[in-house]
Amino acid sequence: MTTTPSDGRPPVWRRLLFPAVVAVIAIGAAVATLAYLRPGSSDAIASIGGPFTLTTQTGAKLSDTDLKGKPFGVFFGFTHCPEVCPTTLTEMTQSLKELGPEADNLKLLFISVDPTRDTPEFLSLYLQSFDPRIVGLTGTEAEIAAVGKEYRAFWEKVPLADGDYTMNHTATIFLMDAKGRFTGTIAYGEDVKTRVAKLKRLVVGSA
């Protein structure tokens, strides 16, 4: 028999069993904790935003690479919108005015979720009422849908009685830094001070 030493101590494998079990449990717990935490934090944040190429109100193309080095906000809306969109655009105009030339690098992208009606020409006239740092973007249904997916924005057509339609849509502004990374949001109806502070932080943080 080779397993039992003459001093009466248990064999090596018996002595290592307990520490081995503890190590397996500890590693398992650590892996599980990491797996549990990740989707809630870094993964979700990292996955908002992405590449796009859309048409501006002047008819020119604008892509995410054109915005490299510049912070920007993304808002999905449409011009046949009675409240949320004109209010957001008015509030952003006021905020940009308050920030002044400091925010000249900052762009707010107003991406139309109603490209059928929001042609570049239509957007161009509509946006005359707002700050020139607000850029209207439109494109094909497929192009817009792809950007919406990247930003996890939602919208749908709502038919109205007379054959007309309106849109339900995400009313949040997504804030992206100069590297195109998601940094936070501005919710609809958020007060002026918070809104301006968030934009300022975005501009300063991207400088």
Place this chain on the structure above:
Amino acid sequence: MSVSVHGASPRALSHSIALARRLARPRSLEECLGLAMLAVAFTVVFGQSAFAHESKAGDIEIVHPWSRATPANAEVAAGYLTLKNEGKTADRLIAATGTIANVTQVHEMKVDDKGLMTMKEVPGGLEIPAGGEVTLKPGSYHIMFMKLKEPAKEGQSFEGTLTFEKAGTVTVEYTVEAMGKDMEMGGGHDDHAK
């Protein structure tokens, strides 16, 4: 009227005191008449803002209809107001029109905690409970003006009608406030009326 233009400055104080005394204790018929006219004038001037934006249809009182200036080229606008039902039975706002729009509907709008804005036509009309009131305001119900014939311009006003199931149709006048007028305030005229 005896309330005349003030004289040169050295005499202004004594003049004012004398005037105040005369007003406090009117002596002649002309002075009484003058004061009465003044009172009427004050009532008309200060009462204006309160009266101008209220109207009634049966038991329904319509308070301060207002709208917001529209962006250039816009084809929609929203109207807001408060409906008070002083009657003993509920009524419904079933239709609306506006001179600026080709199509007008009553809509409900809300933004949920995920930031999703939803909007729909109020099915079967908007109920105003007996003895209660409903306020159409930003972030909630609104009169939806569509296929605009003309823009809503700040400082101007436009007419519209509201039709109630029981109280019938009434004409109202919407005051156009600034674009994106503050959400909580619900229009500036409330302050003037108080």
